[in-house]
Amino acid sequence: MKNGTAPLAVENLTVAYRKKPVVRGVTFEAAEGELIGIIGPNGAGKSTLIKAILGLVPSLEGDVRIYGRPYGQQRKRVGYVPQRESVDWDFPTHALDVVTMGRYGHLGMFKRPGKQEKEIALDCLDKVGMAGFANRQISQLSGGQQQRVFLARALAQDAELYFMDEPFAGVDAATEKAIITLLGELKRQGKTVLVVHHDLATVADYFDSVLLINGEKIAYGPTASTFTPELLHRTYGGKLAFGIPVPAAFSAAKGG
Amino acid sequence: MWEMLNDPNLRWILMGSILLGFGNGIVGTFSYLRKESLLGDVLAHAALPGICIAFMLSGVKSVGLFLVGAAAAALAAAALTNLISRRSRIKPDAAMGIVLSVFFAIGIVLLTRIQHGSYGNQSGLDKFLFGQAASMTMGDVYVLGGTALGMSLICGLLFKEFKLVSFDPAFGRGLGFKVTALEYALLTLVTVVVVTGIQAVGVVLVAALLITPSVAARYWTDRLAAMTVLSGAFGAASGAAGAWISSGVNQLPTGPISVLAATGLFLLSVLFGPKRGILSKLLLRRQAKRDWISKQLAKAGAGAPATQAGTANPAGERGASL
Numbered sequence: 001m002k003n004g005t006a007p008l009a010v011e012n013l014t015v016a017y018r019k020k021p022v023v024r025g026v027t028f029e030a031a032e033g034e035l036i037g038i039i040g041p042n043g044a045g046k047s048t049l050i051k052a053i054l055g056l057v058p059s060l061e062g063d064v065r066i067y068g069r070p071y072g073q074q075r076k077r078v079g080y081v082p083q084r085e086s087v088d089w090d091f092p093t094h095a096l097d098v099v100t101m102g103r104y105g106h107l108g109m110f111k112r113p114g115k116q117e118k119e120i121a122l123d124c125l126d127k128v129g130m131a132g133f134a135n136r137q138i139s140q141l142s143g144g145q146q147q148r149v150f151l152a153r154a155l156a157q158d159a160e161l162y163f164m165d166e167p168f169a170g171v172d173a174a175t176e177k178a179i180i181t182l183l184g185e186l187k188r189q190g191k192t193v194l195v196v197h198h199d200l201a202t203v204a205d206y207f208d209s210v211l212l213i214n215g216e217k218i219a220y221g222p223t224a225s226t227f228t229p230e231l232l233h234r235t236y237g238g239k240l241a242f243g244i245p246v247p248a249a250f251s252a253a254k255g256g
Numbered sequence: 257m258w259e260m261l262n263d264p265n266l267r268w269i270l271m272g273s274i275l276l277g278f279g280n281g282i283v284g285t286f287s288y289l290r291k292e293s294l295l296g297d298v299l300a301h302a303a304l305p306g307i308c309i310a311f312m313l314s315g316v317k318s319v320g321l322f323l324v325g326a327a328a329a330a331l332a333a334a335a336l337t338n339l340i341s342r343r344s345r346i347k348p349d350a351a352m353g354i355v356l357s358v359f360f361a362i363g364i365v366l367l368t369r370i371q372h373g374s375y376g377n378q379s380g381l382d383k384f385l386f387g388q389a390a391s392m393t394m395g396d397v398y399v400l401g402g403t404a405l406g407m408s409l410i411c412g413l414l415f416k417e418f419k420l421v422s423f424d425p426a427f428g429r430g431l432g433f434k435v436t437a438l439e440y441a442l443l444t445l446v447t448v449v450v451v452t453g454i455q456a457v458g459v460v461l462v463a464a465l466l467i468t469p470s471v472a473a474r475y476w477t478d479r480l481a482a483m484t485v486l487s488g489a490f491g492a493a494s495g496a497a498g499a500w501i502s503s504g505v506n507q508l509p510t511g512p513i514s515v516l517a518a519t520g521l522f523l524l525s526v527l528f529g530p531k532r533g534i535l536s537k538l539l540l541r542r543q544a545k546r547d548w549i550s551k552q553l554a555k556a557g558a559g560a561p562a563t564q565a566g567t568a569n570p571a572g573e574r575g576a577s578l
Contacts, residue, residue, distance in 0.1 A: 056426060075432040087424045091289060092480045101420060105431035110413055137478040157431070 005068055007032055007161045007192040008053070013062030015045065015052040021060070022048050024216040030161075030209075033190045035183055037197045037207035037223070041236050044214045046196045047083070050163045054080055066161060076105050079159030081150050083166055089139045095149050096134040099124050102156030124152040127185065128178045144175030151182055162186065162193040169198060180206065203227055266503050269389050272397040273495030273514060276456055277465055279404035279449045281491025282411050284466035285473070285484045286442055289422045294349060295334070295443075296463035298356045299450045302333030304363025304459050307384055308370060317380065319396070319455065326451045333359050334443055363459075387458030389499065389510030396455065403452045407445060411484065418442060419480055457511030465491055468518040475529030494518035 008030040015023040023045040030036055038046045051057045053064050055071055066074040079102075099121040100113050107113060113121075125131050128148040133141060141149065147167055154162060167179050183206065186193050194211075197203060203210060203223065210227050212218040212235040219231045261267055287295055306329025307322045314321050333355050340351040367381055383391070411418060420428040421438045429435045446466070453462040469490035473483045498514025530536050 054430065056429075075430060078430065080427065080430050082424075082426060086426065088289075088291075091423050092474060092478050092483050093419070093423065094478065097480075098423070101424070101427065101431075104416060104420060104428075104433070107416070109417065109433075112416060153427075 006030060006065075007067060008194070009063075009065040009068075010053060011063040011065075013049070013052060013064065014060045015048050015057060016060050017048075017057075022215065023052060023059075023213070025062075026213065026217045028211055028217060028220045030192050030194060032192055033187060034192055034208040035187055035206060036192070036194045037203050037210045038194060038213065039197055039200070039203060039210050039227075039235065040213040040218075044235075046213060047165050049213065050080075050165055050194070050196060054078070054163065077160045079154040079157045079162040081154045081162070081164040081167055083169070084143060084147050084150065089141075089146060091138065094135050094137055095130060095141065095145075095152075096121055096125060098138060098149050099152045099156050102153040102158075105157065121152070121156050124155040125149070127155060128152045128182055129174070130178075142172070144171035147171050148175055148178050151179060155182070155186075160191055162191060164193065164195045166196045166198060168195075168202075200232070265390075266499070268394055268397050269392050269503070269510060270496060270499040272392045272400050272456060273389060273499040273510060274492045275397065275400040275404040275495070276449075276453050277469070277491030277493070277495030277498075277514060277518075278488045279400070279407045279491070280453060280462075280465040281469040281473070281487040281489070282404075282407050282484055283442075283445045283449045284491070285470040285480075285487045286411075286418050286422050287446055288467055288470040288474070289480075290442070293467045294352045294356075295337075296446055296450050296466040298333050298337060298352045298359075299330040299447050300454065300459045300462045301356045301363070302359035303327070303330045303451055303454055304384065305329050305359055305366055306332075307454075308363055308366035308381060311370065311381060312366070322384070322455075323451055326454060327447055329359065330447045330451060331443075334447070360459075383458075384454055385458050386460060386509065387454065387456050387462070387511040389456040389502070392456060400452055403448060407449060408488070410441070410445060414438070414441065415481070415484075422480075457514065461511055461515050464515040465494065465518060468515070468522050469494060472518070472522040472525040475525035475532050478531075490518065490521050494521060 006029045010029070011027050013023060013026045014021055022043075026049060038049065040046050048057060052059045052062075053071070064071055066078060071078065096118065100117055102124070103113055103117040103120060107117065122131060122134060125134055128151050130145060130148050130152060133145060133149075138146065138149065151164075151167060154164075168176060171179070183193060183195070195207070197206070204227055207223050209221060210223050211220045212226065212231055214235050214237065218235045219226050261270070284296070287293060303326035306325035306327070308325075309329070310321045310325025311317065337348065337351045337355045340346055340354065341348040346354075367385075370381055417428075417433060417438050420431075420433060421435055421442070425435050425439070428438075450462055450466065453465060457465060470483070470487040472490050473487035476486055477483050494514045494517040497517035497520075498510045498512075501517070502508040502510040502513045525533065527533055527535055
């Protein structure tokens with residue numbers, strides 16, 4: 001992790017909605033080629049953290065560097081998969097067209113997407129198992145399929161650093177599998193991916209590193225040494241009282 | 257219908273109405289999809305004080321000056337709406353409602369002052385309230401034609417960008433597009449089509465030509481490009497119908513008839529639109545029901561002989577499949 005060239009370096013980032021800070025002084029540095037899970041309870045500021053990094057919500061304080069430079073200069077190297085509810089799925093367009101939007105940044109102003117862009121987009125749809133739905137009106141897709149269309153669009157963007165806001169939320173098994181395959185593929189290509197994640201049971205399987213936050217950073221590091229019952233307890237406080245058995249099972253599995 | 261083409265005046269009205277409807281329909285598609293259907297109404301109503309102030313300052317009745325005043329006031333209203341919804345907890349729709357009525361009230365106050373003041377009754381500014389297509393001249397038609405052409409060109413050139421900011425502006429920003437600039441470009445387009453339409457249709461109704469054709473067009477297609485063109489066509493057809501009907505029947509106003517024609521097209525679309533229309537949904541449901549029943553009957557029929565033969569499982573199988 002050489003300083004300044006890390007895909008993402010966040011320094012003392014503080015974000016407030018009105019007066020109340022939701023993210024307080026978070027500092028961490030993402031290592032190239034890692035899948036990183038952002039874990040924490042509801043209202044811990046996971047999504048807010050991502051949005052602040054991308055400048056979608058204003059931050060009170062702090063510095064964000066993407067490959068050593070401010071985000072404004074590095075937009076094209078960054079892909080963002082927002083929560084599915086952020087758009088109106090009744091928009092008059094089809095799946096392939098949405099994925100083609102991922103290529104718009106490469107095209108620049110005025111130029112229309114041509115055959116090449118459509119082929120790349122179709123390829124990306126195929127990678128999330130959605131090639132058969134290319135011409136489907138997007139409102140006719142299930143929630144999981146819509147999520148996969150968003151992932152394919154991010155893939156078409158061909159970025160180096162990805163942010164995904166709860167891609168696993170409320171999706172079916174097929175979509176979950178598609179997302180996992182995709183994450184693996186991105187990792188193979190040496191991309192860095194940060195994923196806001198809720199399901200503690202799967203954290204150890206999916207992520208190389210985890211960032212535990214609850215307003216402030218609780219811990220950040222390799223999953224094996226960071227995703228521990230003690231640290232999780234600190235992250236979730238009393239909310240984990242009714243015993244999510246996962247971390248225990250995980251450490252037991254690692255131990256035995 | 258054709259005799260009206262022999263009258264040069266009626267010809268200008270017909271062409272002007274068609275061009276006006278077309279430009280409105282094209283631009284309205286994006287307003288509608290961006291859930292800013294009320295924006296056109298705000299801009300149109302806000303234009304009234306702008307027209308009055310332009311007249312009070314200059315003292316002359318010049319359509320060019322009126323358009324400038326109208327556009328300036330409309331943009332001021334848009335900026336104010338934006339400011340209110342950003343700086344307070346008031347949602348955009350409420351902000352639009354407030355700004356629309358305030359500007360319109362100021363407009364009516366000024367209009368009354370003008371009519372009862374030293375300017376005299378001859379100003380004719382009240383025509384802008386409900387519009388008067390009959391006063392359309394060749395010059396107006398050129399303005400409307402230029403507007404319609406400009407709208408089509410800009411929407412064609414920036415089609416991909418407008419699609420992006422209409423569907424997912426946050427993503428567009430992430431791709432490095434100047435989303436705010438594009439949003440202002442769209443706002444300017446809406447202002448221009450609305451303001452150029454005021455003379456013919458009036459501030460109260462002009463926004464209907466912006467939204468109704470695009471809502472109707474949405475019923476016929478799931479593709480944005482097709483929807484945009486169709487919306488323009490619906491707008492043009494509404495304009496043509498307005499001009500034609502009002503020329504045939506005495507004392508009927510062109511603008512409001514155009515709006516009614518657009519509403520007629522909308523109703524037809526709601527009823528007969530493929531997939532989304534009421535009728536096609538009903539037919540689809542009936543078809544599905546019939547298919548399901550015939551499938552069940554086929555299964556039951558296939559199961560029947562087996563039951564008579566008294567073999568072991570068919571009863572259980574039928575129970576499960578039903």
